[in-house]
Amino acid sequence: MKPSAFEKGFDAPLDLTRAEHDALRHLQALEVHEHEPRVTIFRQNARYGTAYIVKAGWLAEMRILRDGRRQIQNFRLPGEVIGLDGLAYSKSLFAVMSLTRVELVPLPLESFEDLQQRYPRLAAIIFVQTLRTEAVLREWEVNLGRRNGFERLAHLLLELHRRLSLRGLIDDSSTDLPLTQEELADCLGLTSVYVSRLLKCLREEGLAEIAGRRLVIHDWDGLRRSAGFDPRYLEGSA
């Protein structure tokens, strides 16, 4: 059977045994929660119950400040886990929202120690994934702190393309990009007005363009250079 994007996310760090694969399949078979696009999965400050493995779809993790300012902290794509921080905090520090239709496989936190016992390598994979997430957050810090608007946007588009492509979710040269300019702005620490101007720049310089909710990268190498993009933080343990 061809591995799904869901399984690819888990396969990346270690090769799984049959039993581990079966455990994953079993989880999926048991129960899958579906949600519409733009639905809140975890509310900020709400108590955690269970975590979920993303089986399909895109999600965004975000913080909203009291005056309405919003910062998107990360995306979650198939094969990644949301709500794991319930292991360290009883109330969520950020919100999670679906960007597309999503399918989520529950991974109850109470049974996490059990998982650690029965499938230590699955637990290890989740730990490694957490470290990968950390690397992404660190890259976003660099993006927000030390790159200008143009570089930030270029970098984000390259990251998304790479993350999707690693999961086999790129059909052709263009990709579905279910983000408004407002949301892009909230990833980049910019305003939507300025993102619109930056996209125009990218288009005019023939680097990339977003049209009809799809992203097309025309000049991969030029884009990489102008973003200072180095994909190693997204790759396996290479």
Place this chain on the structure above:
Amino acid sequence: MKPSAFEKGFDAPLDLTRAEHDALRHLQALEVHEHEPRVTIFRQNARYGTAYIVKAGWLAEMRILRDGRRQIQNFRLPGEVIGLDGLAYSKSLFAVMSLTRVELVPLPLESFEDLQQRYPRLAAIIFVQTLRTEAVLREWEVNLGRRNGFERLAHLLLELHRRLSLRGLIDDSSTDLPLTQEELADCLGLTSVYVSRLLKCLREEGLAEIAGRRLVIHDWDGLRRSAGFDPRYLEGSA
């Protein structure tokens, strides 16, 4: 015996058994590496060997871009672990530098699975710490992306104060702050010139001041309000 800052870092999430305490003590007794201030502990892009538990001192984790721009991604204080990302990446994505004299206790990565076997709760604590680190990085993203210079600086000072205080490292109302304005700027995504001006603001408004490498917070509550600081991301599983 009074728990050291080192042990406090590990105590926070779970109470340790005697055996686990002994394991920690044993590690410390075995070998402690000391380093001078402003020394590179991990070079960017270098291969990982071992991780270290910080026993004493401050460190900074940072990324340097090709043109010299620098972003400090996080600090590491006693009780925290550096170099853990060696479990997910073979080459380090960022550099780690000592800010003060530091004492480091080696935690070899090859023996990590062993640790997981023999002391699963120590491994669990390290996992929870990793999730806490993630929360700090997320807060820095918010700081960099959606707060202005004044708020960013105020927020950082409050975070540092809190993190030190949780480890029992605040002597009186003032704290040692081994950071140049250049380094503060590289945490905040600003320039050192502007940080100097912002510090003047803080001083003039009677909120806080840095003098002679020490931080004094005069108006805790005013500072909290102007930073929008909510310390929950630093606390236990409350």
Place this chain on the structure above:
DNA sequence: CGCTTTCTTGAGTAGATTCAAGTAAAGTGG
């Protein structure tokens, strides 16, 4: 005590914001 690094302050500038108005695109209901 001289040398270097760090900090301060001023003046001019640029990257990004705000405000505002208009256009295009996407839903919604008759």
Place this chain on the structure above:
DNA sequence: CCACTTTACTTGAATCTACTCAAGAAAGCG
């Protein structure tokens, strides 16, 4: 299927936050 409403995007002009350049003061170091 079309008129209506709403949401998303584009563009211009004015403004501001934070930067650059520069030069002098203060502090740390050998």
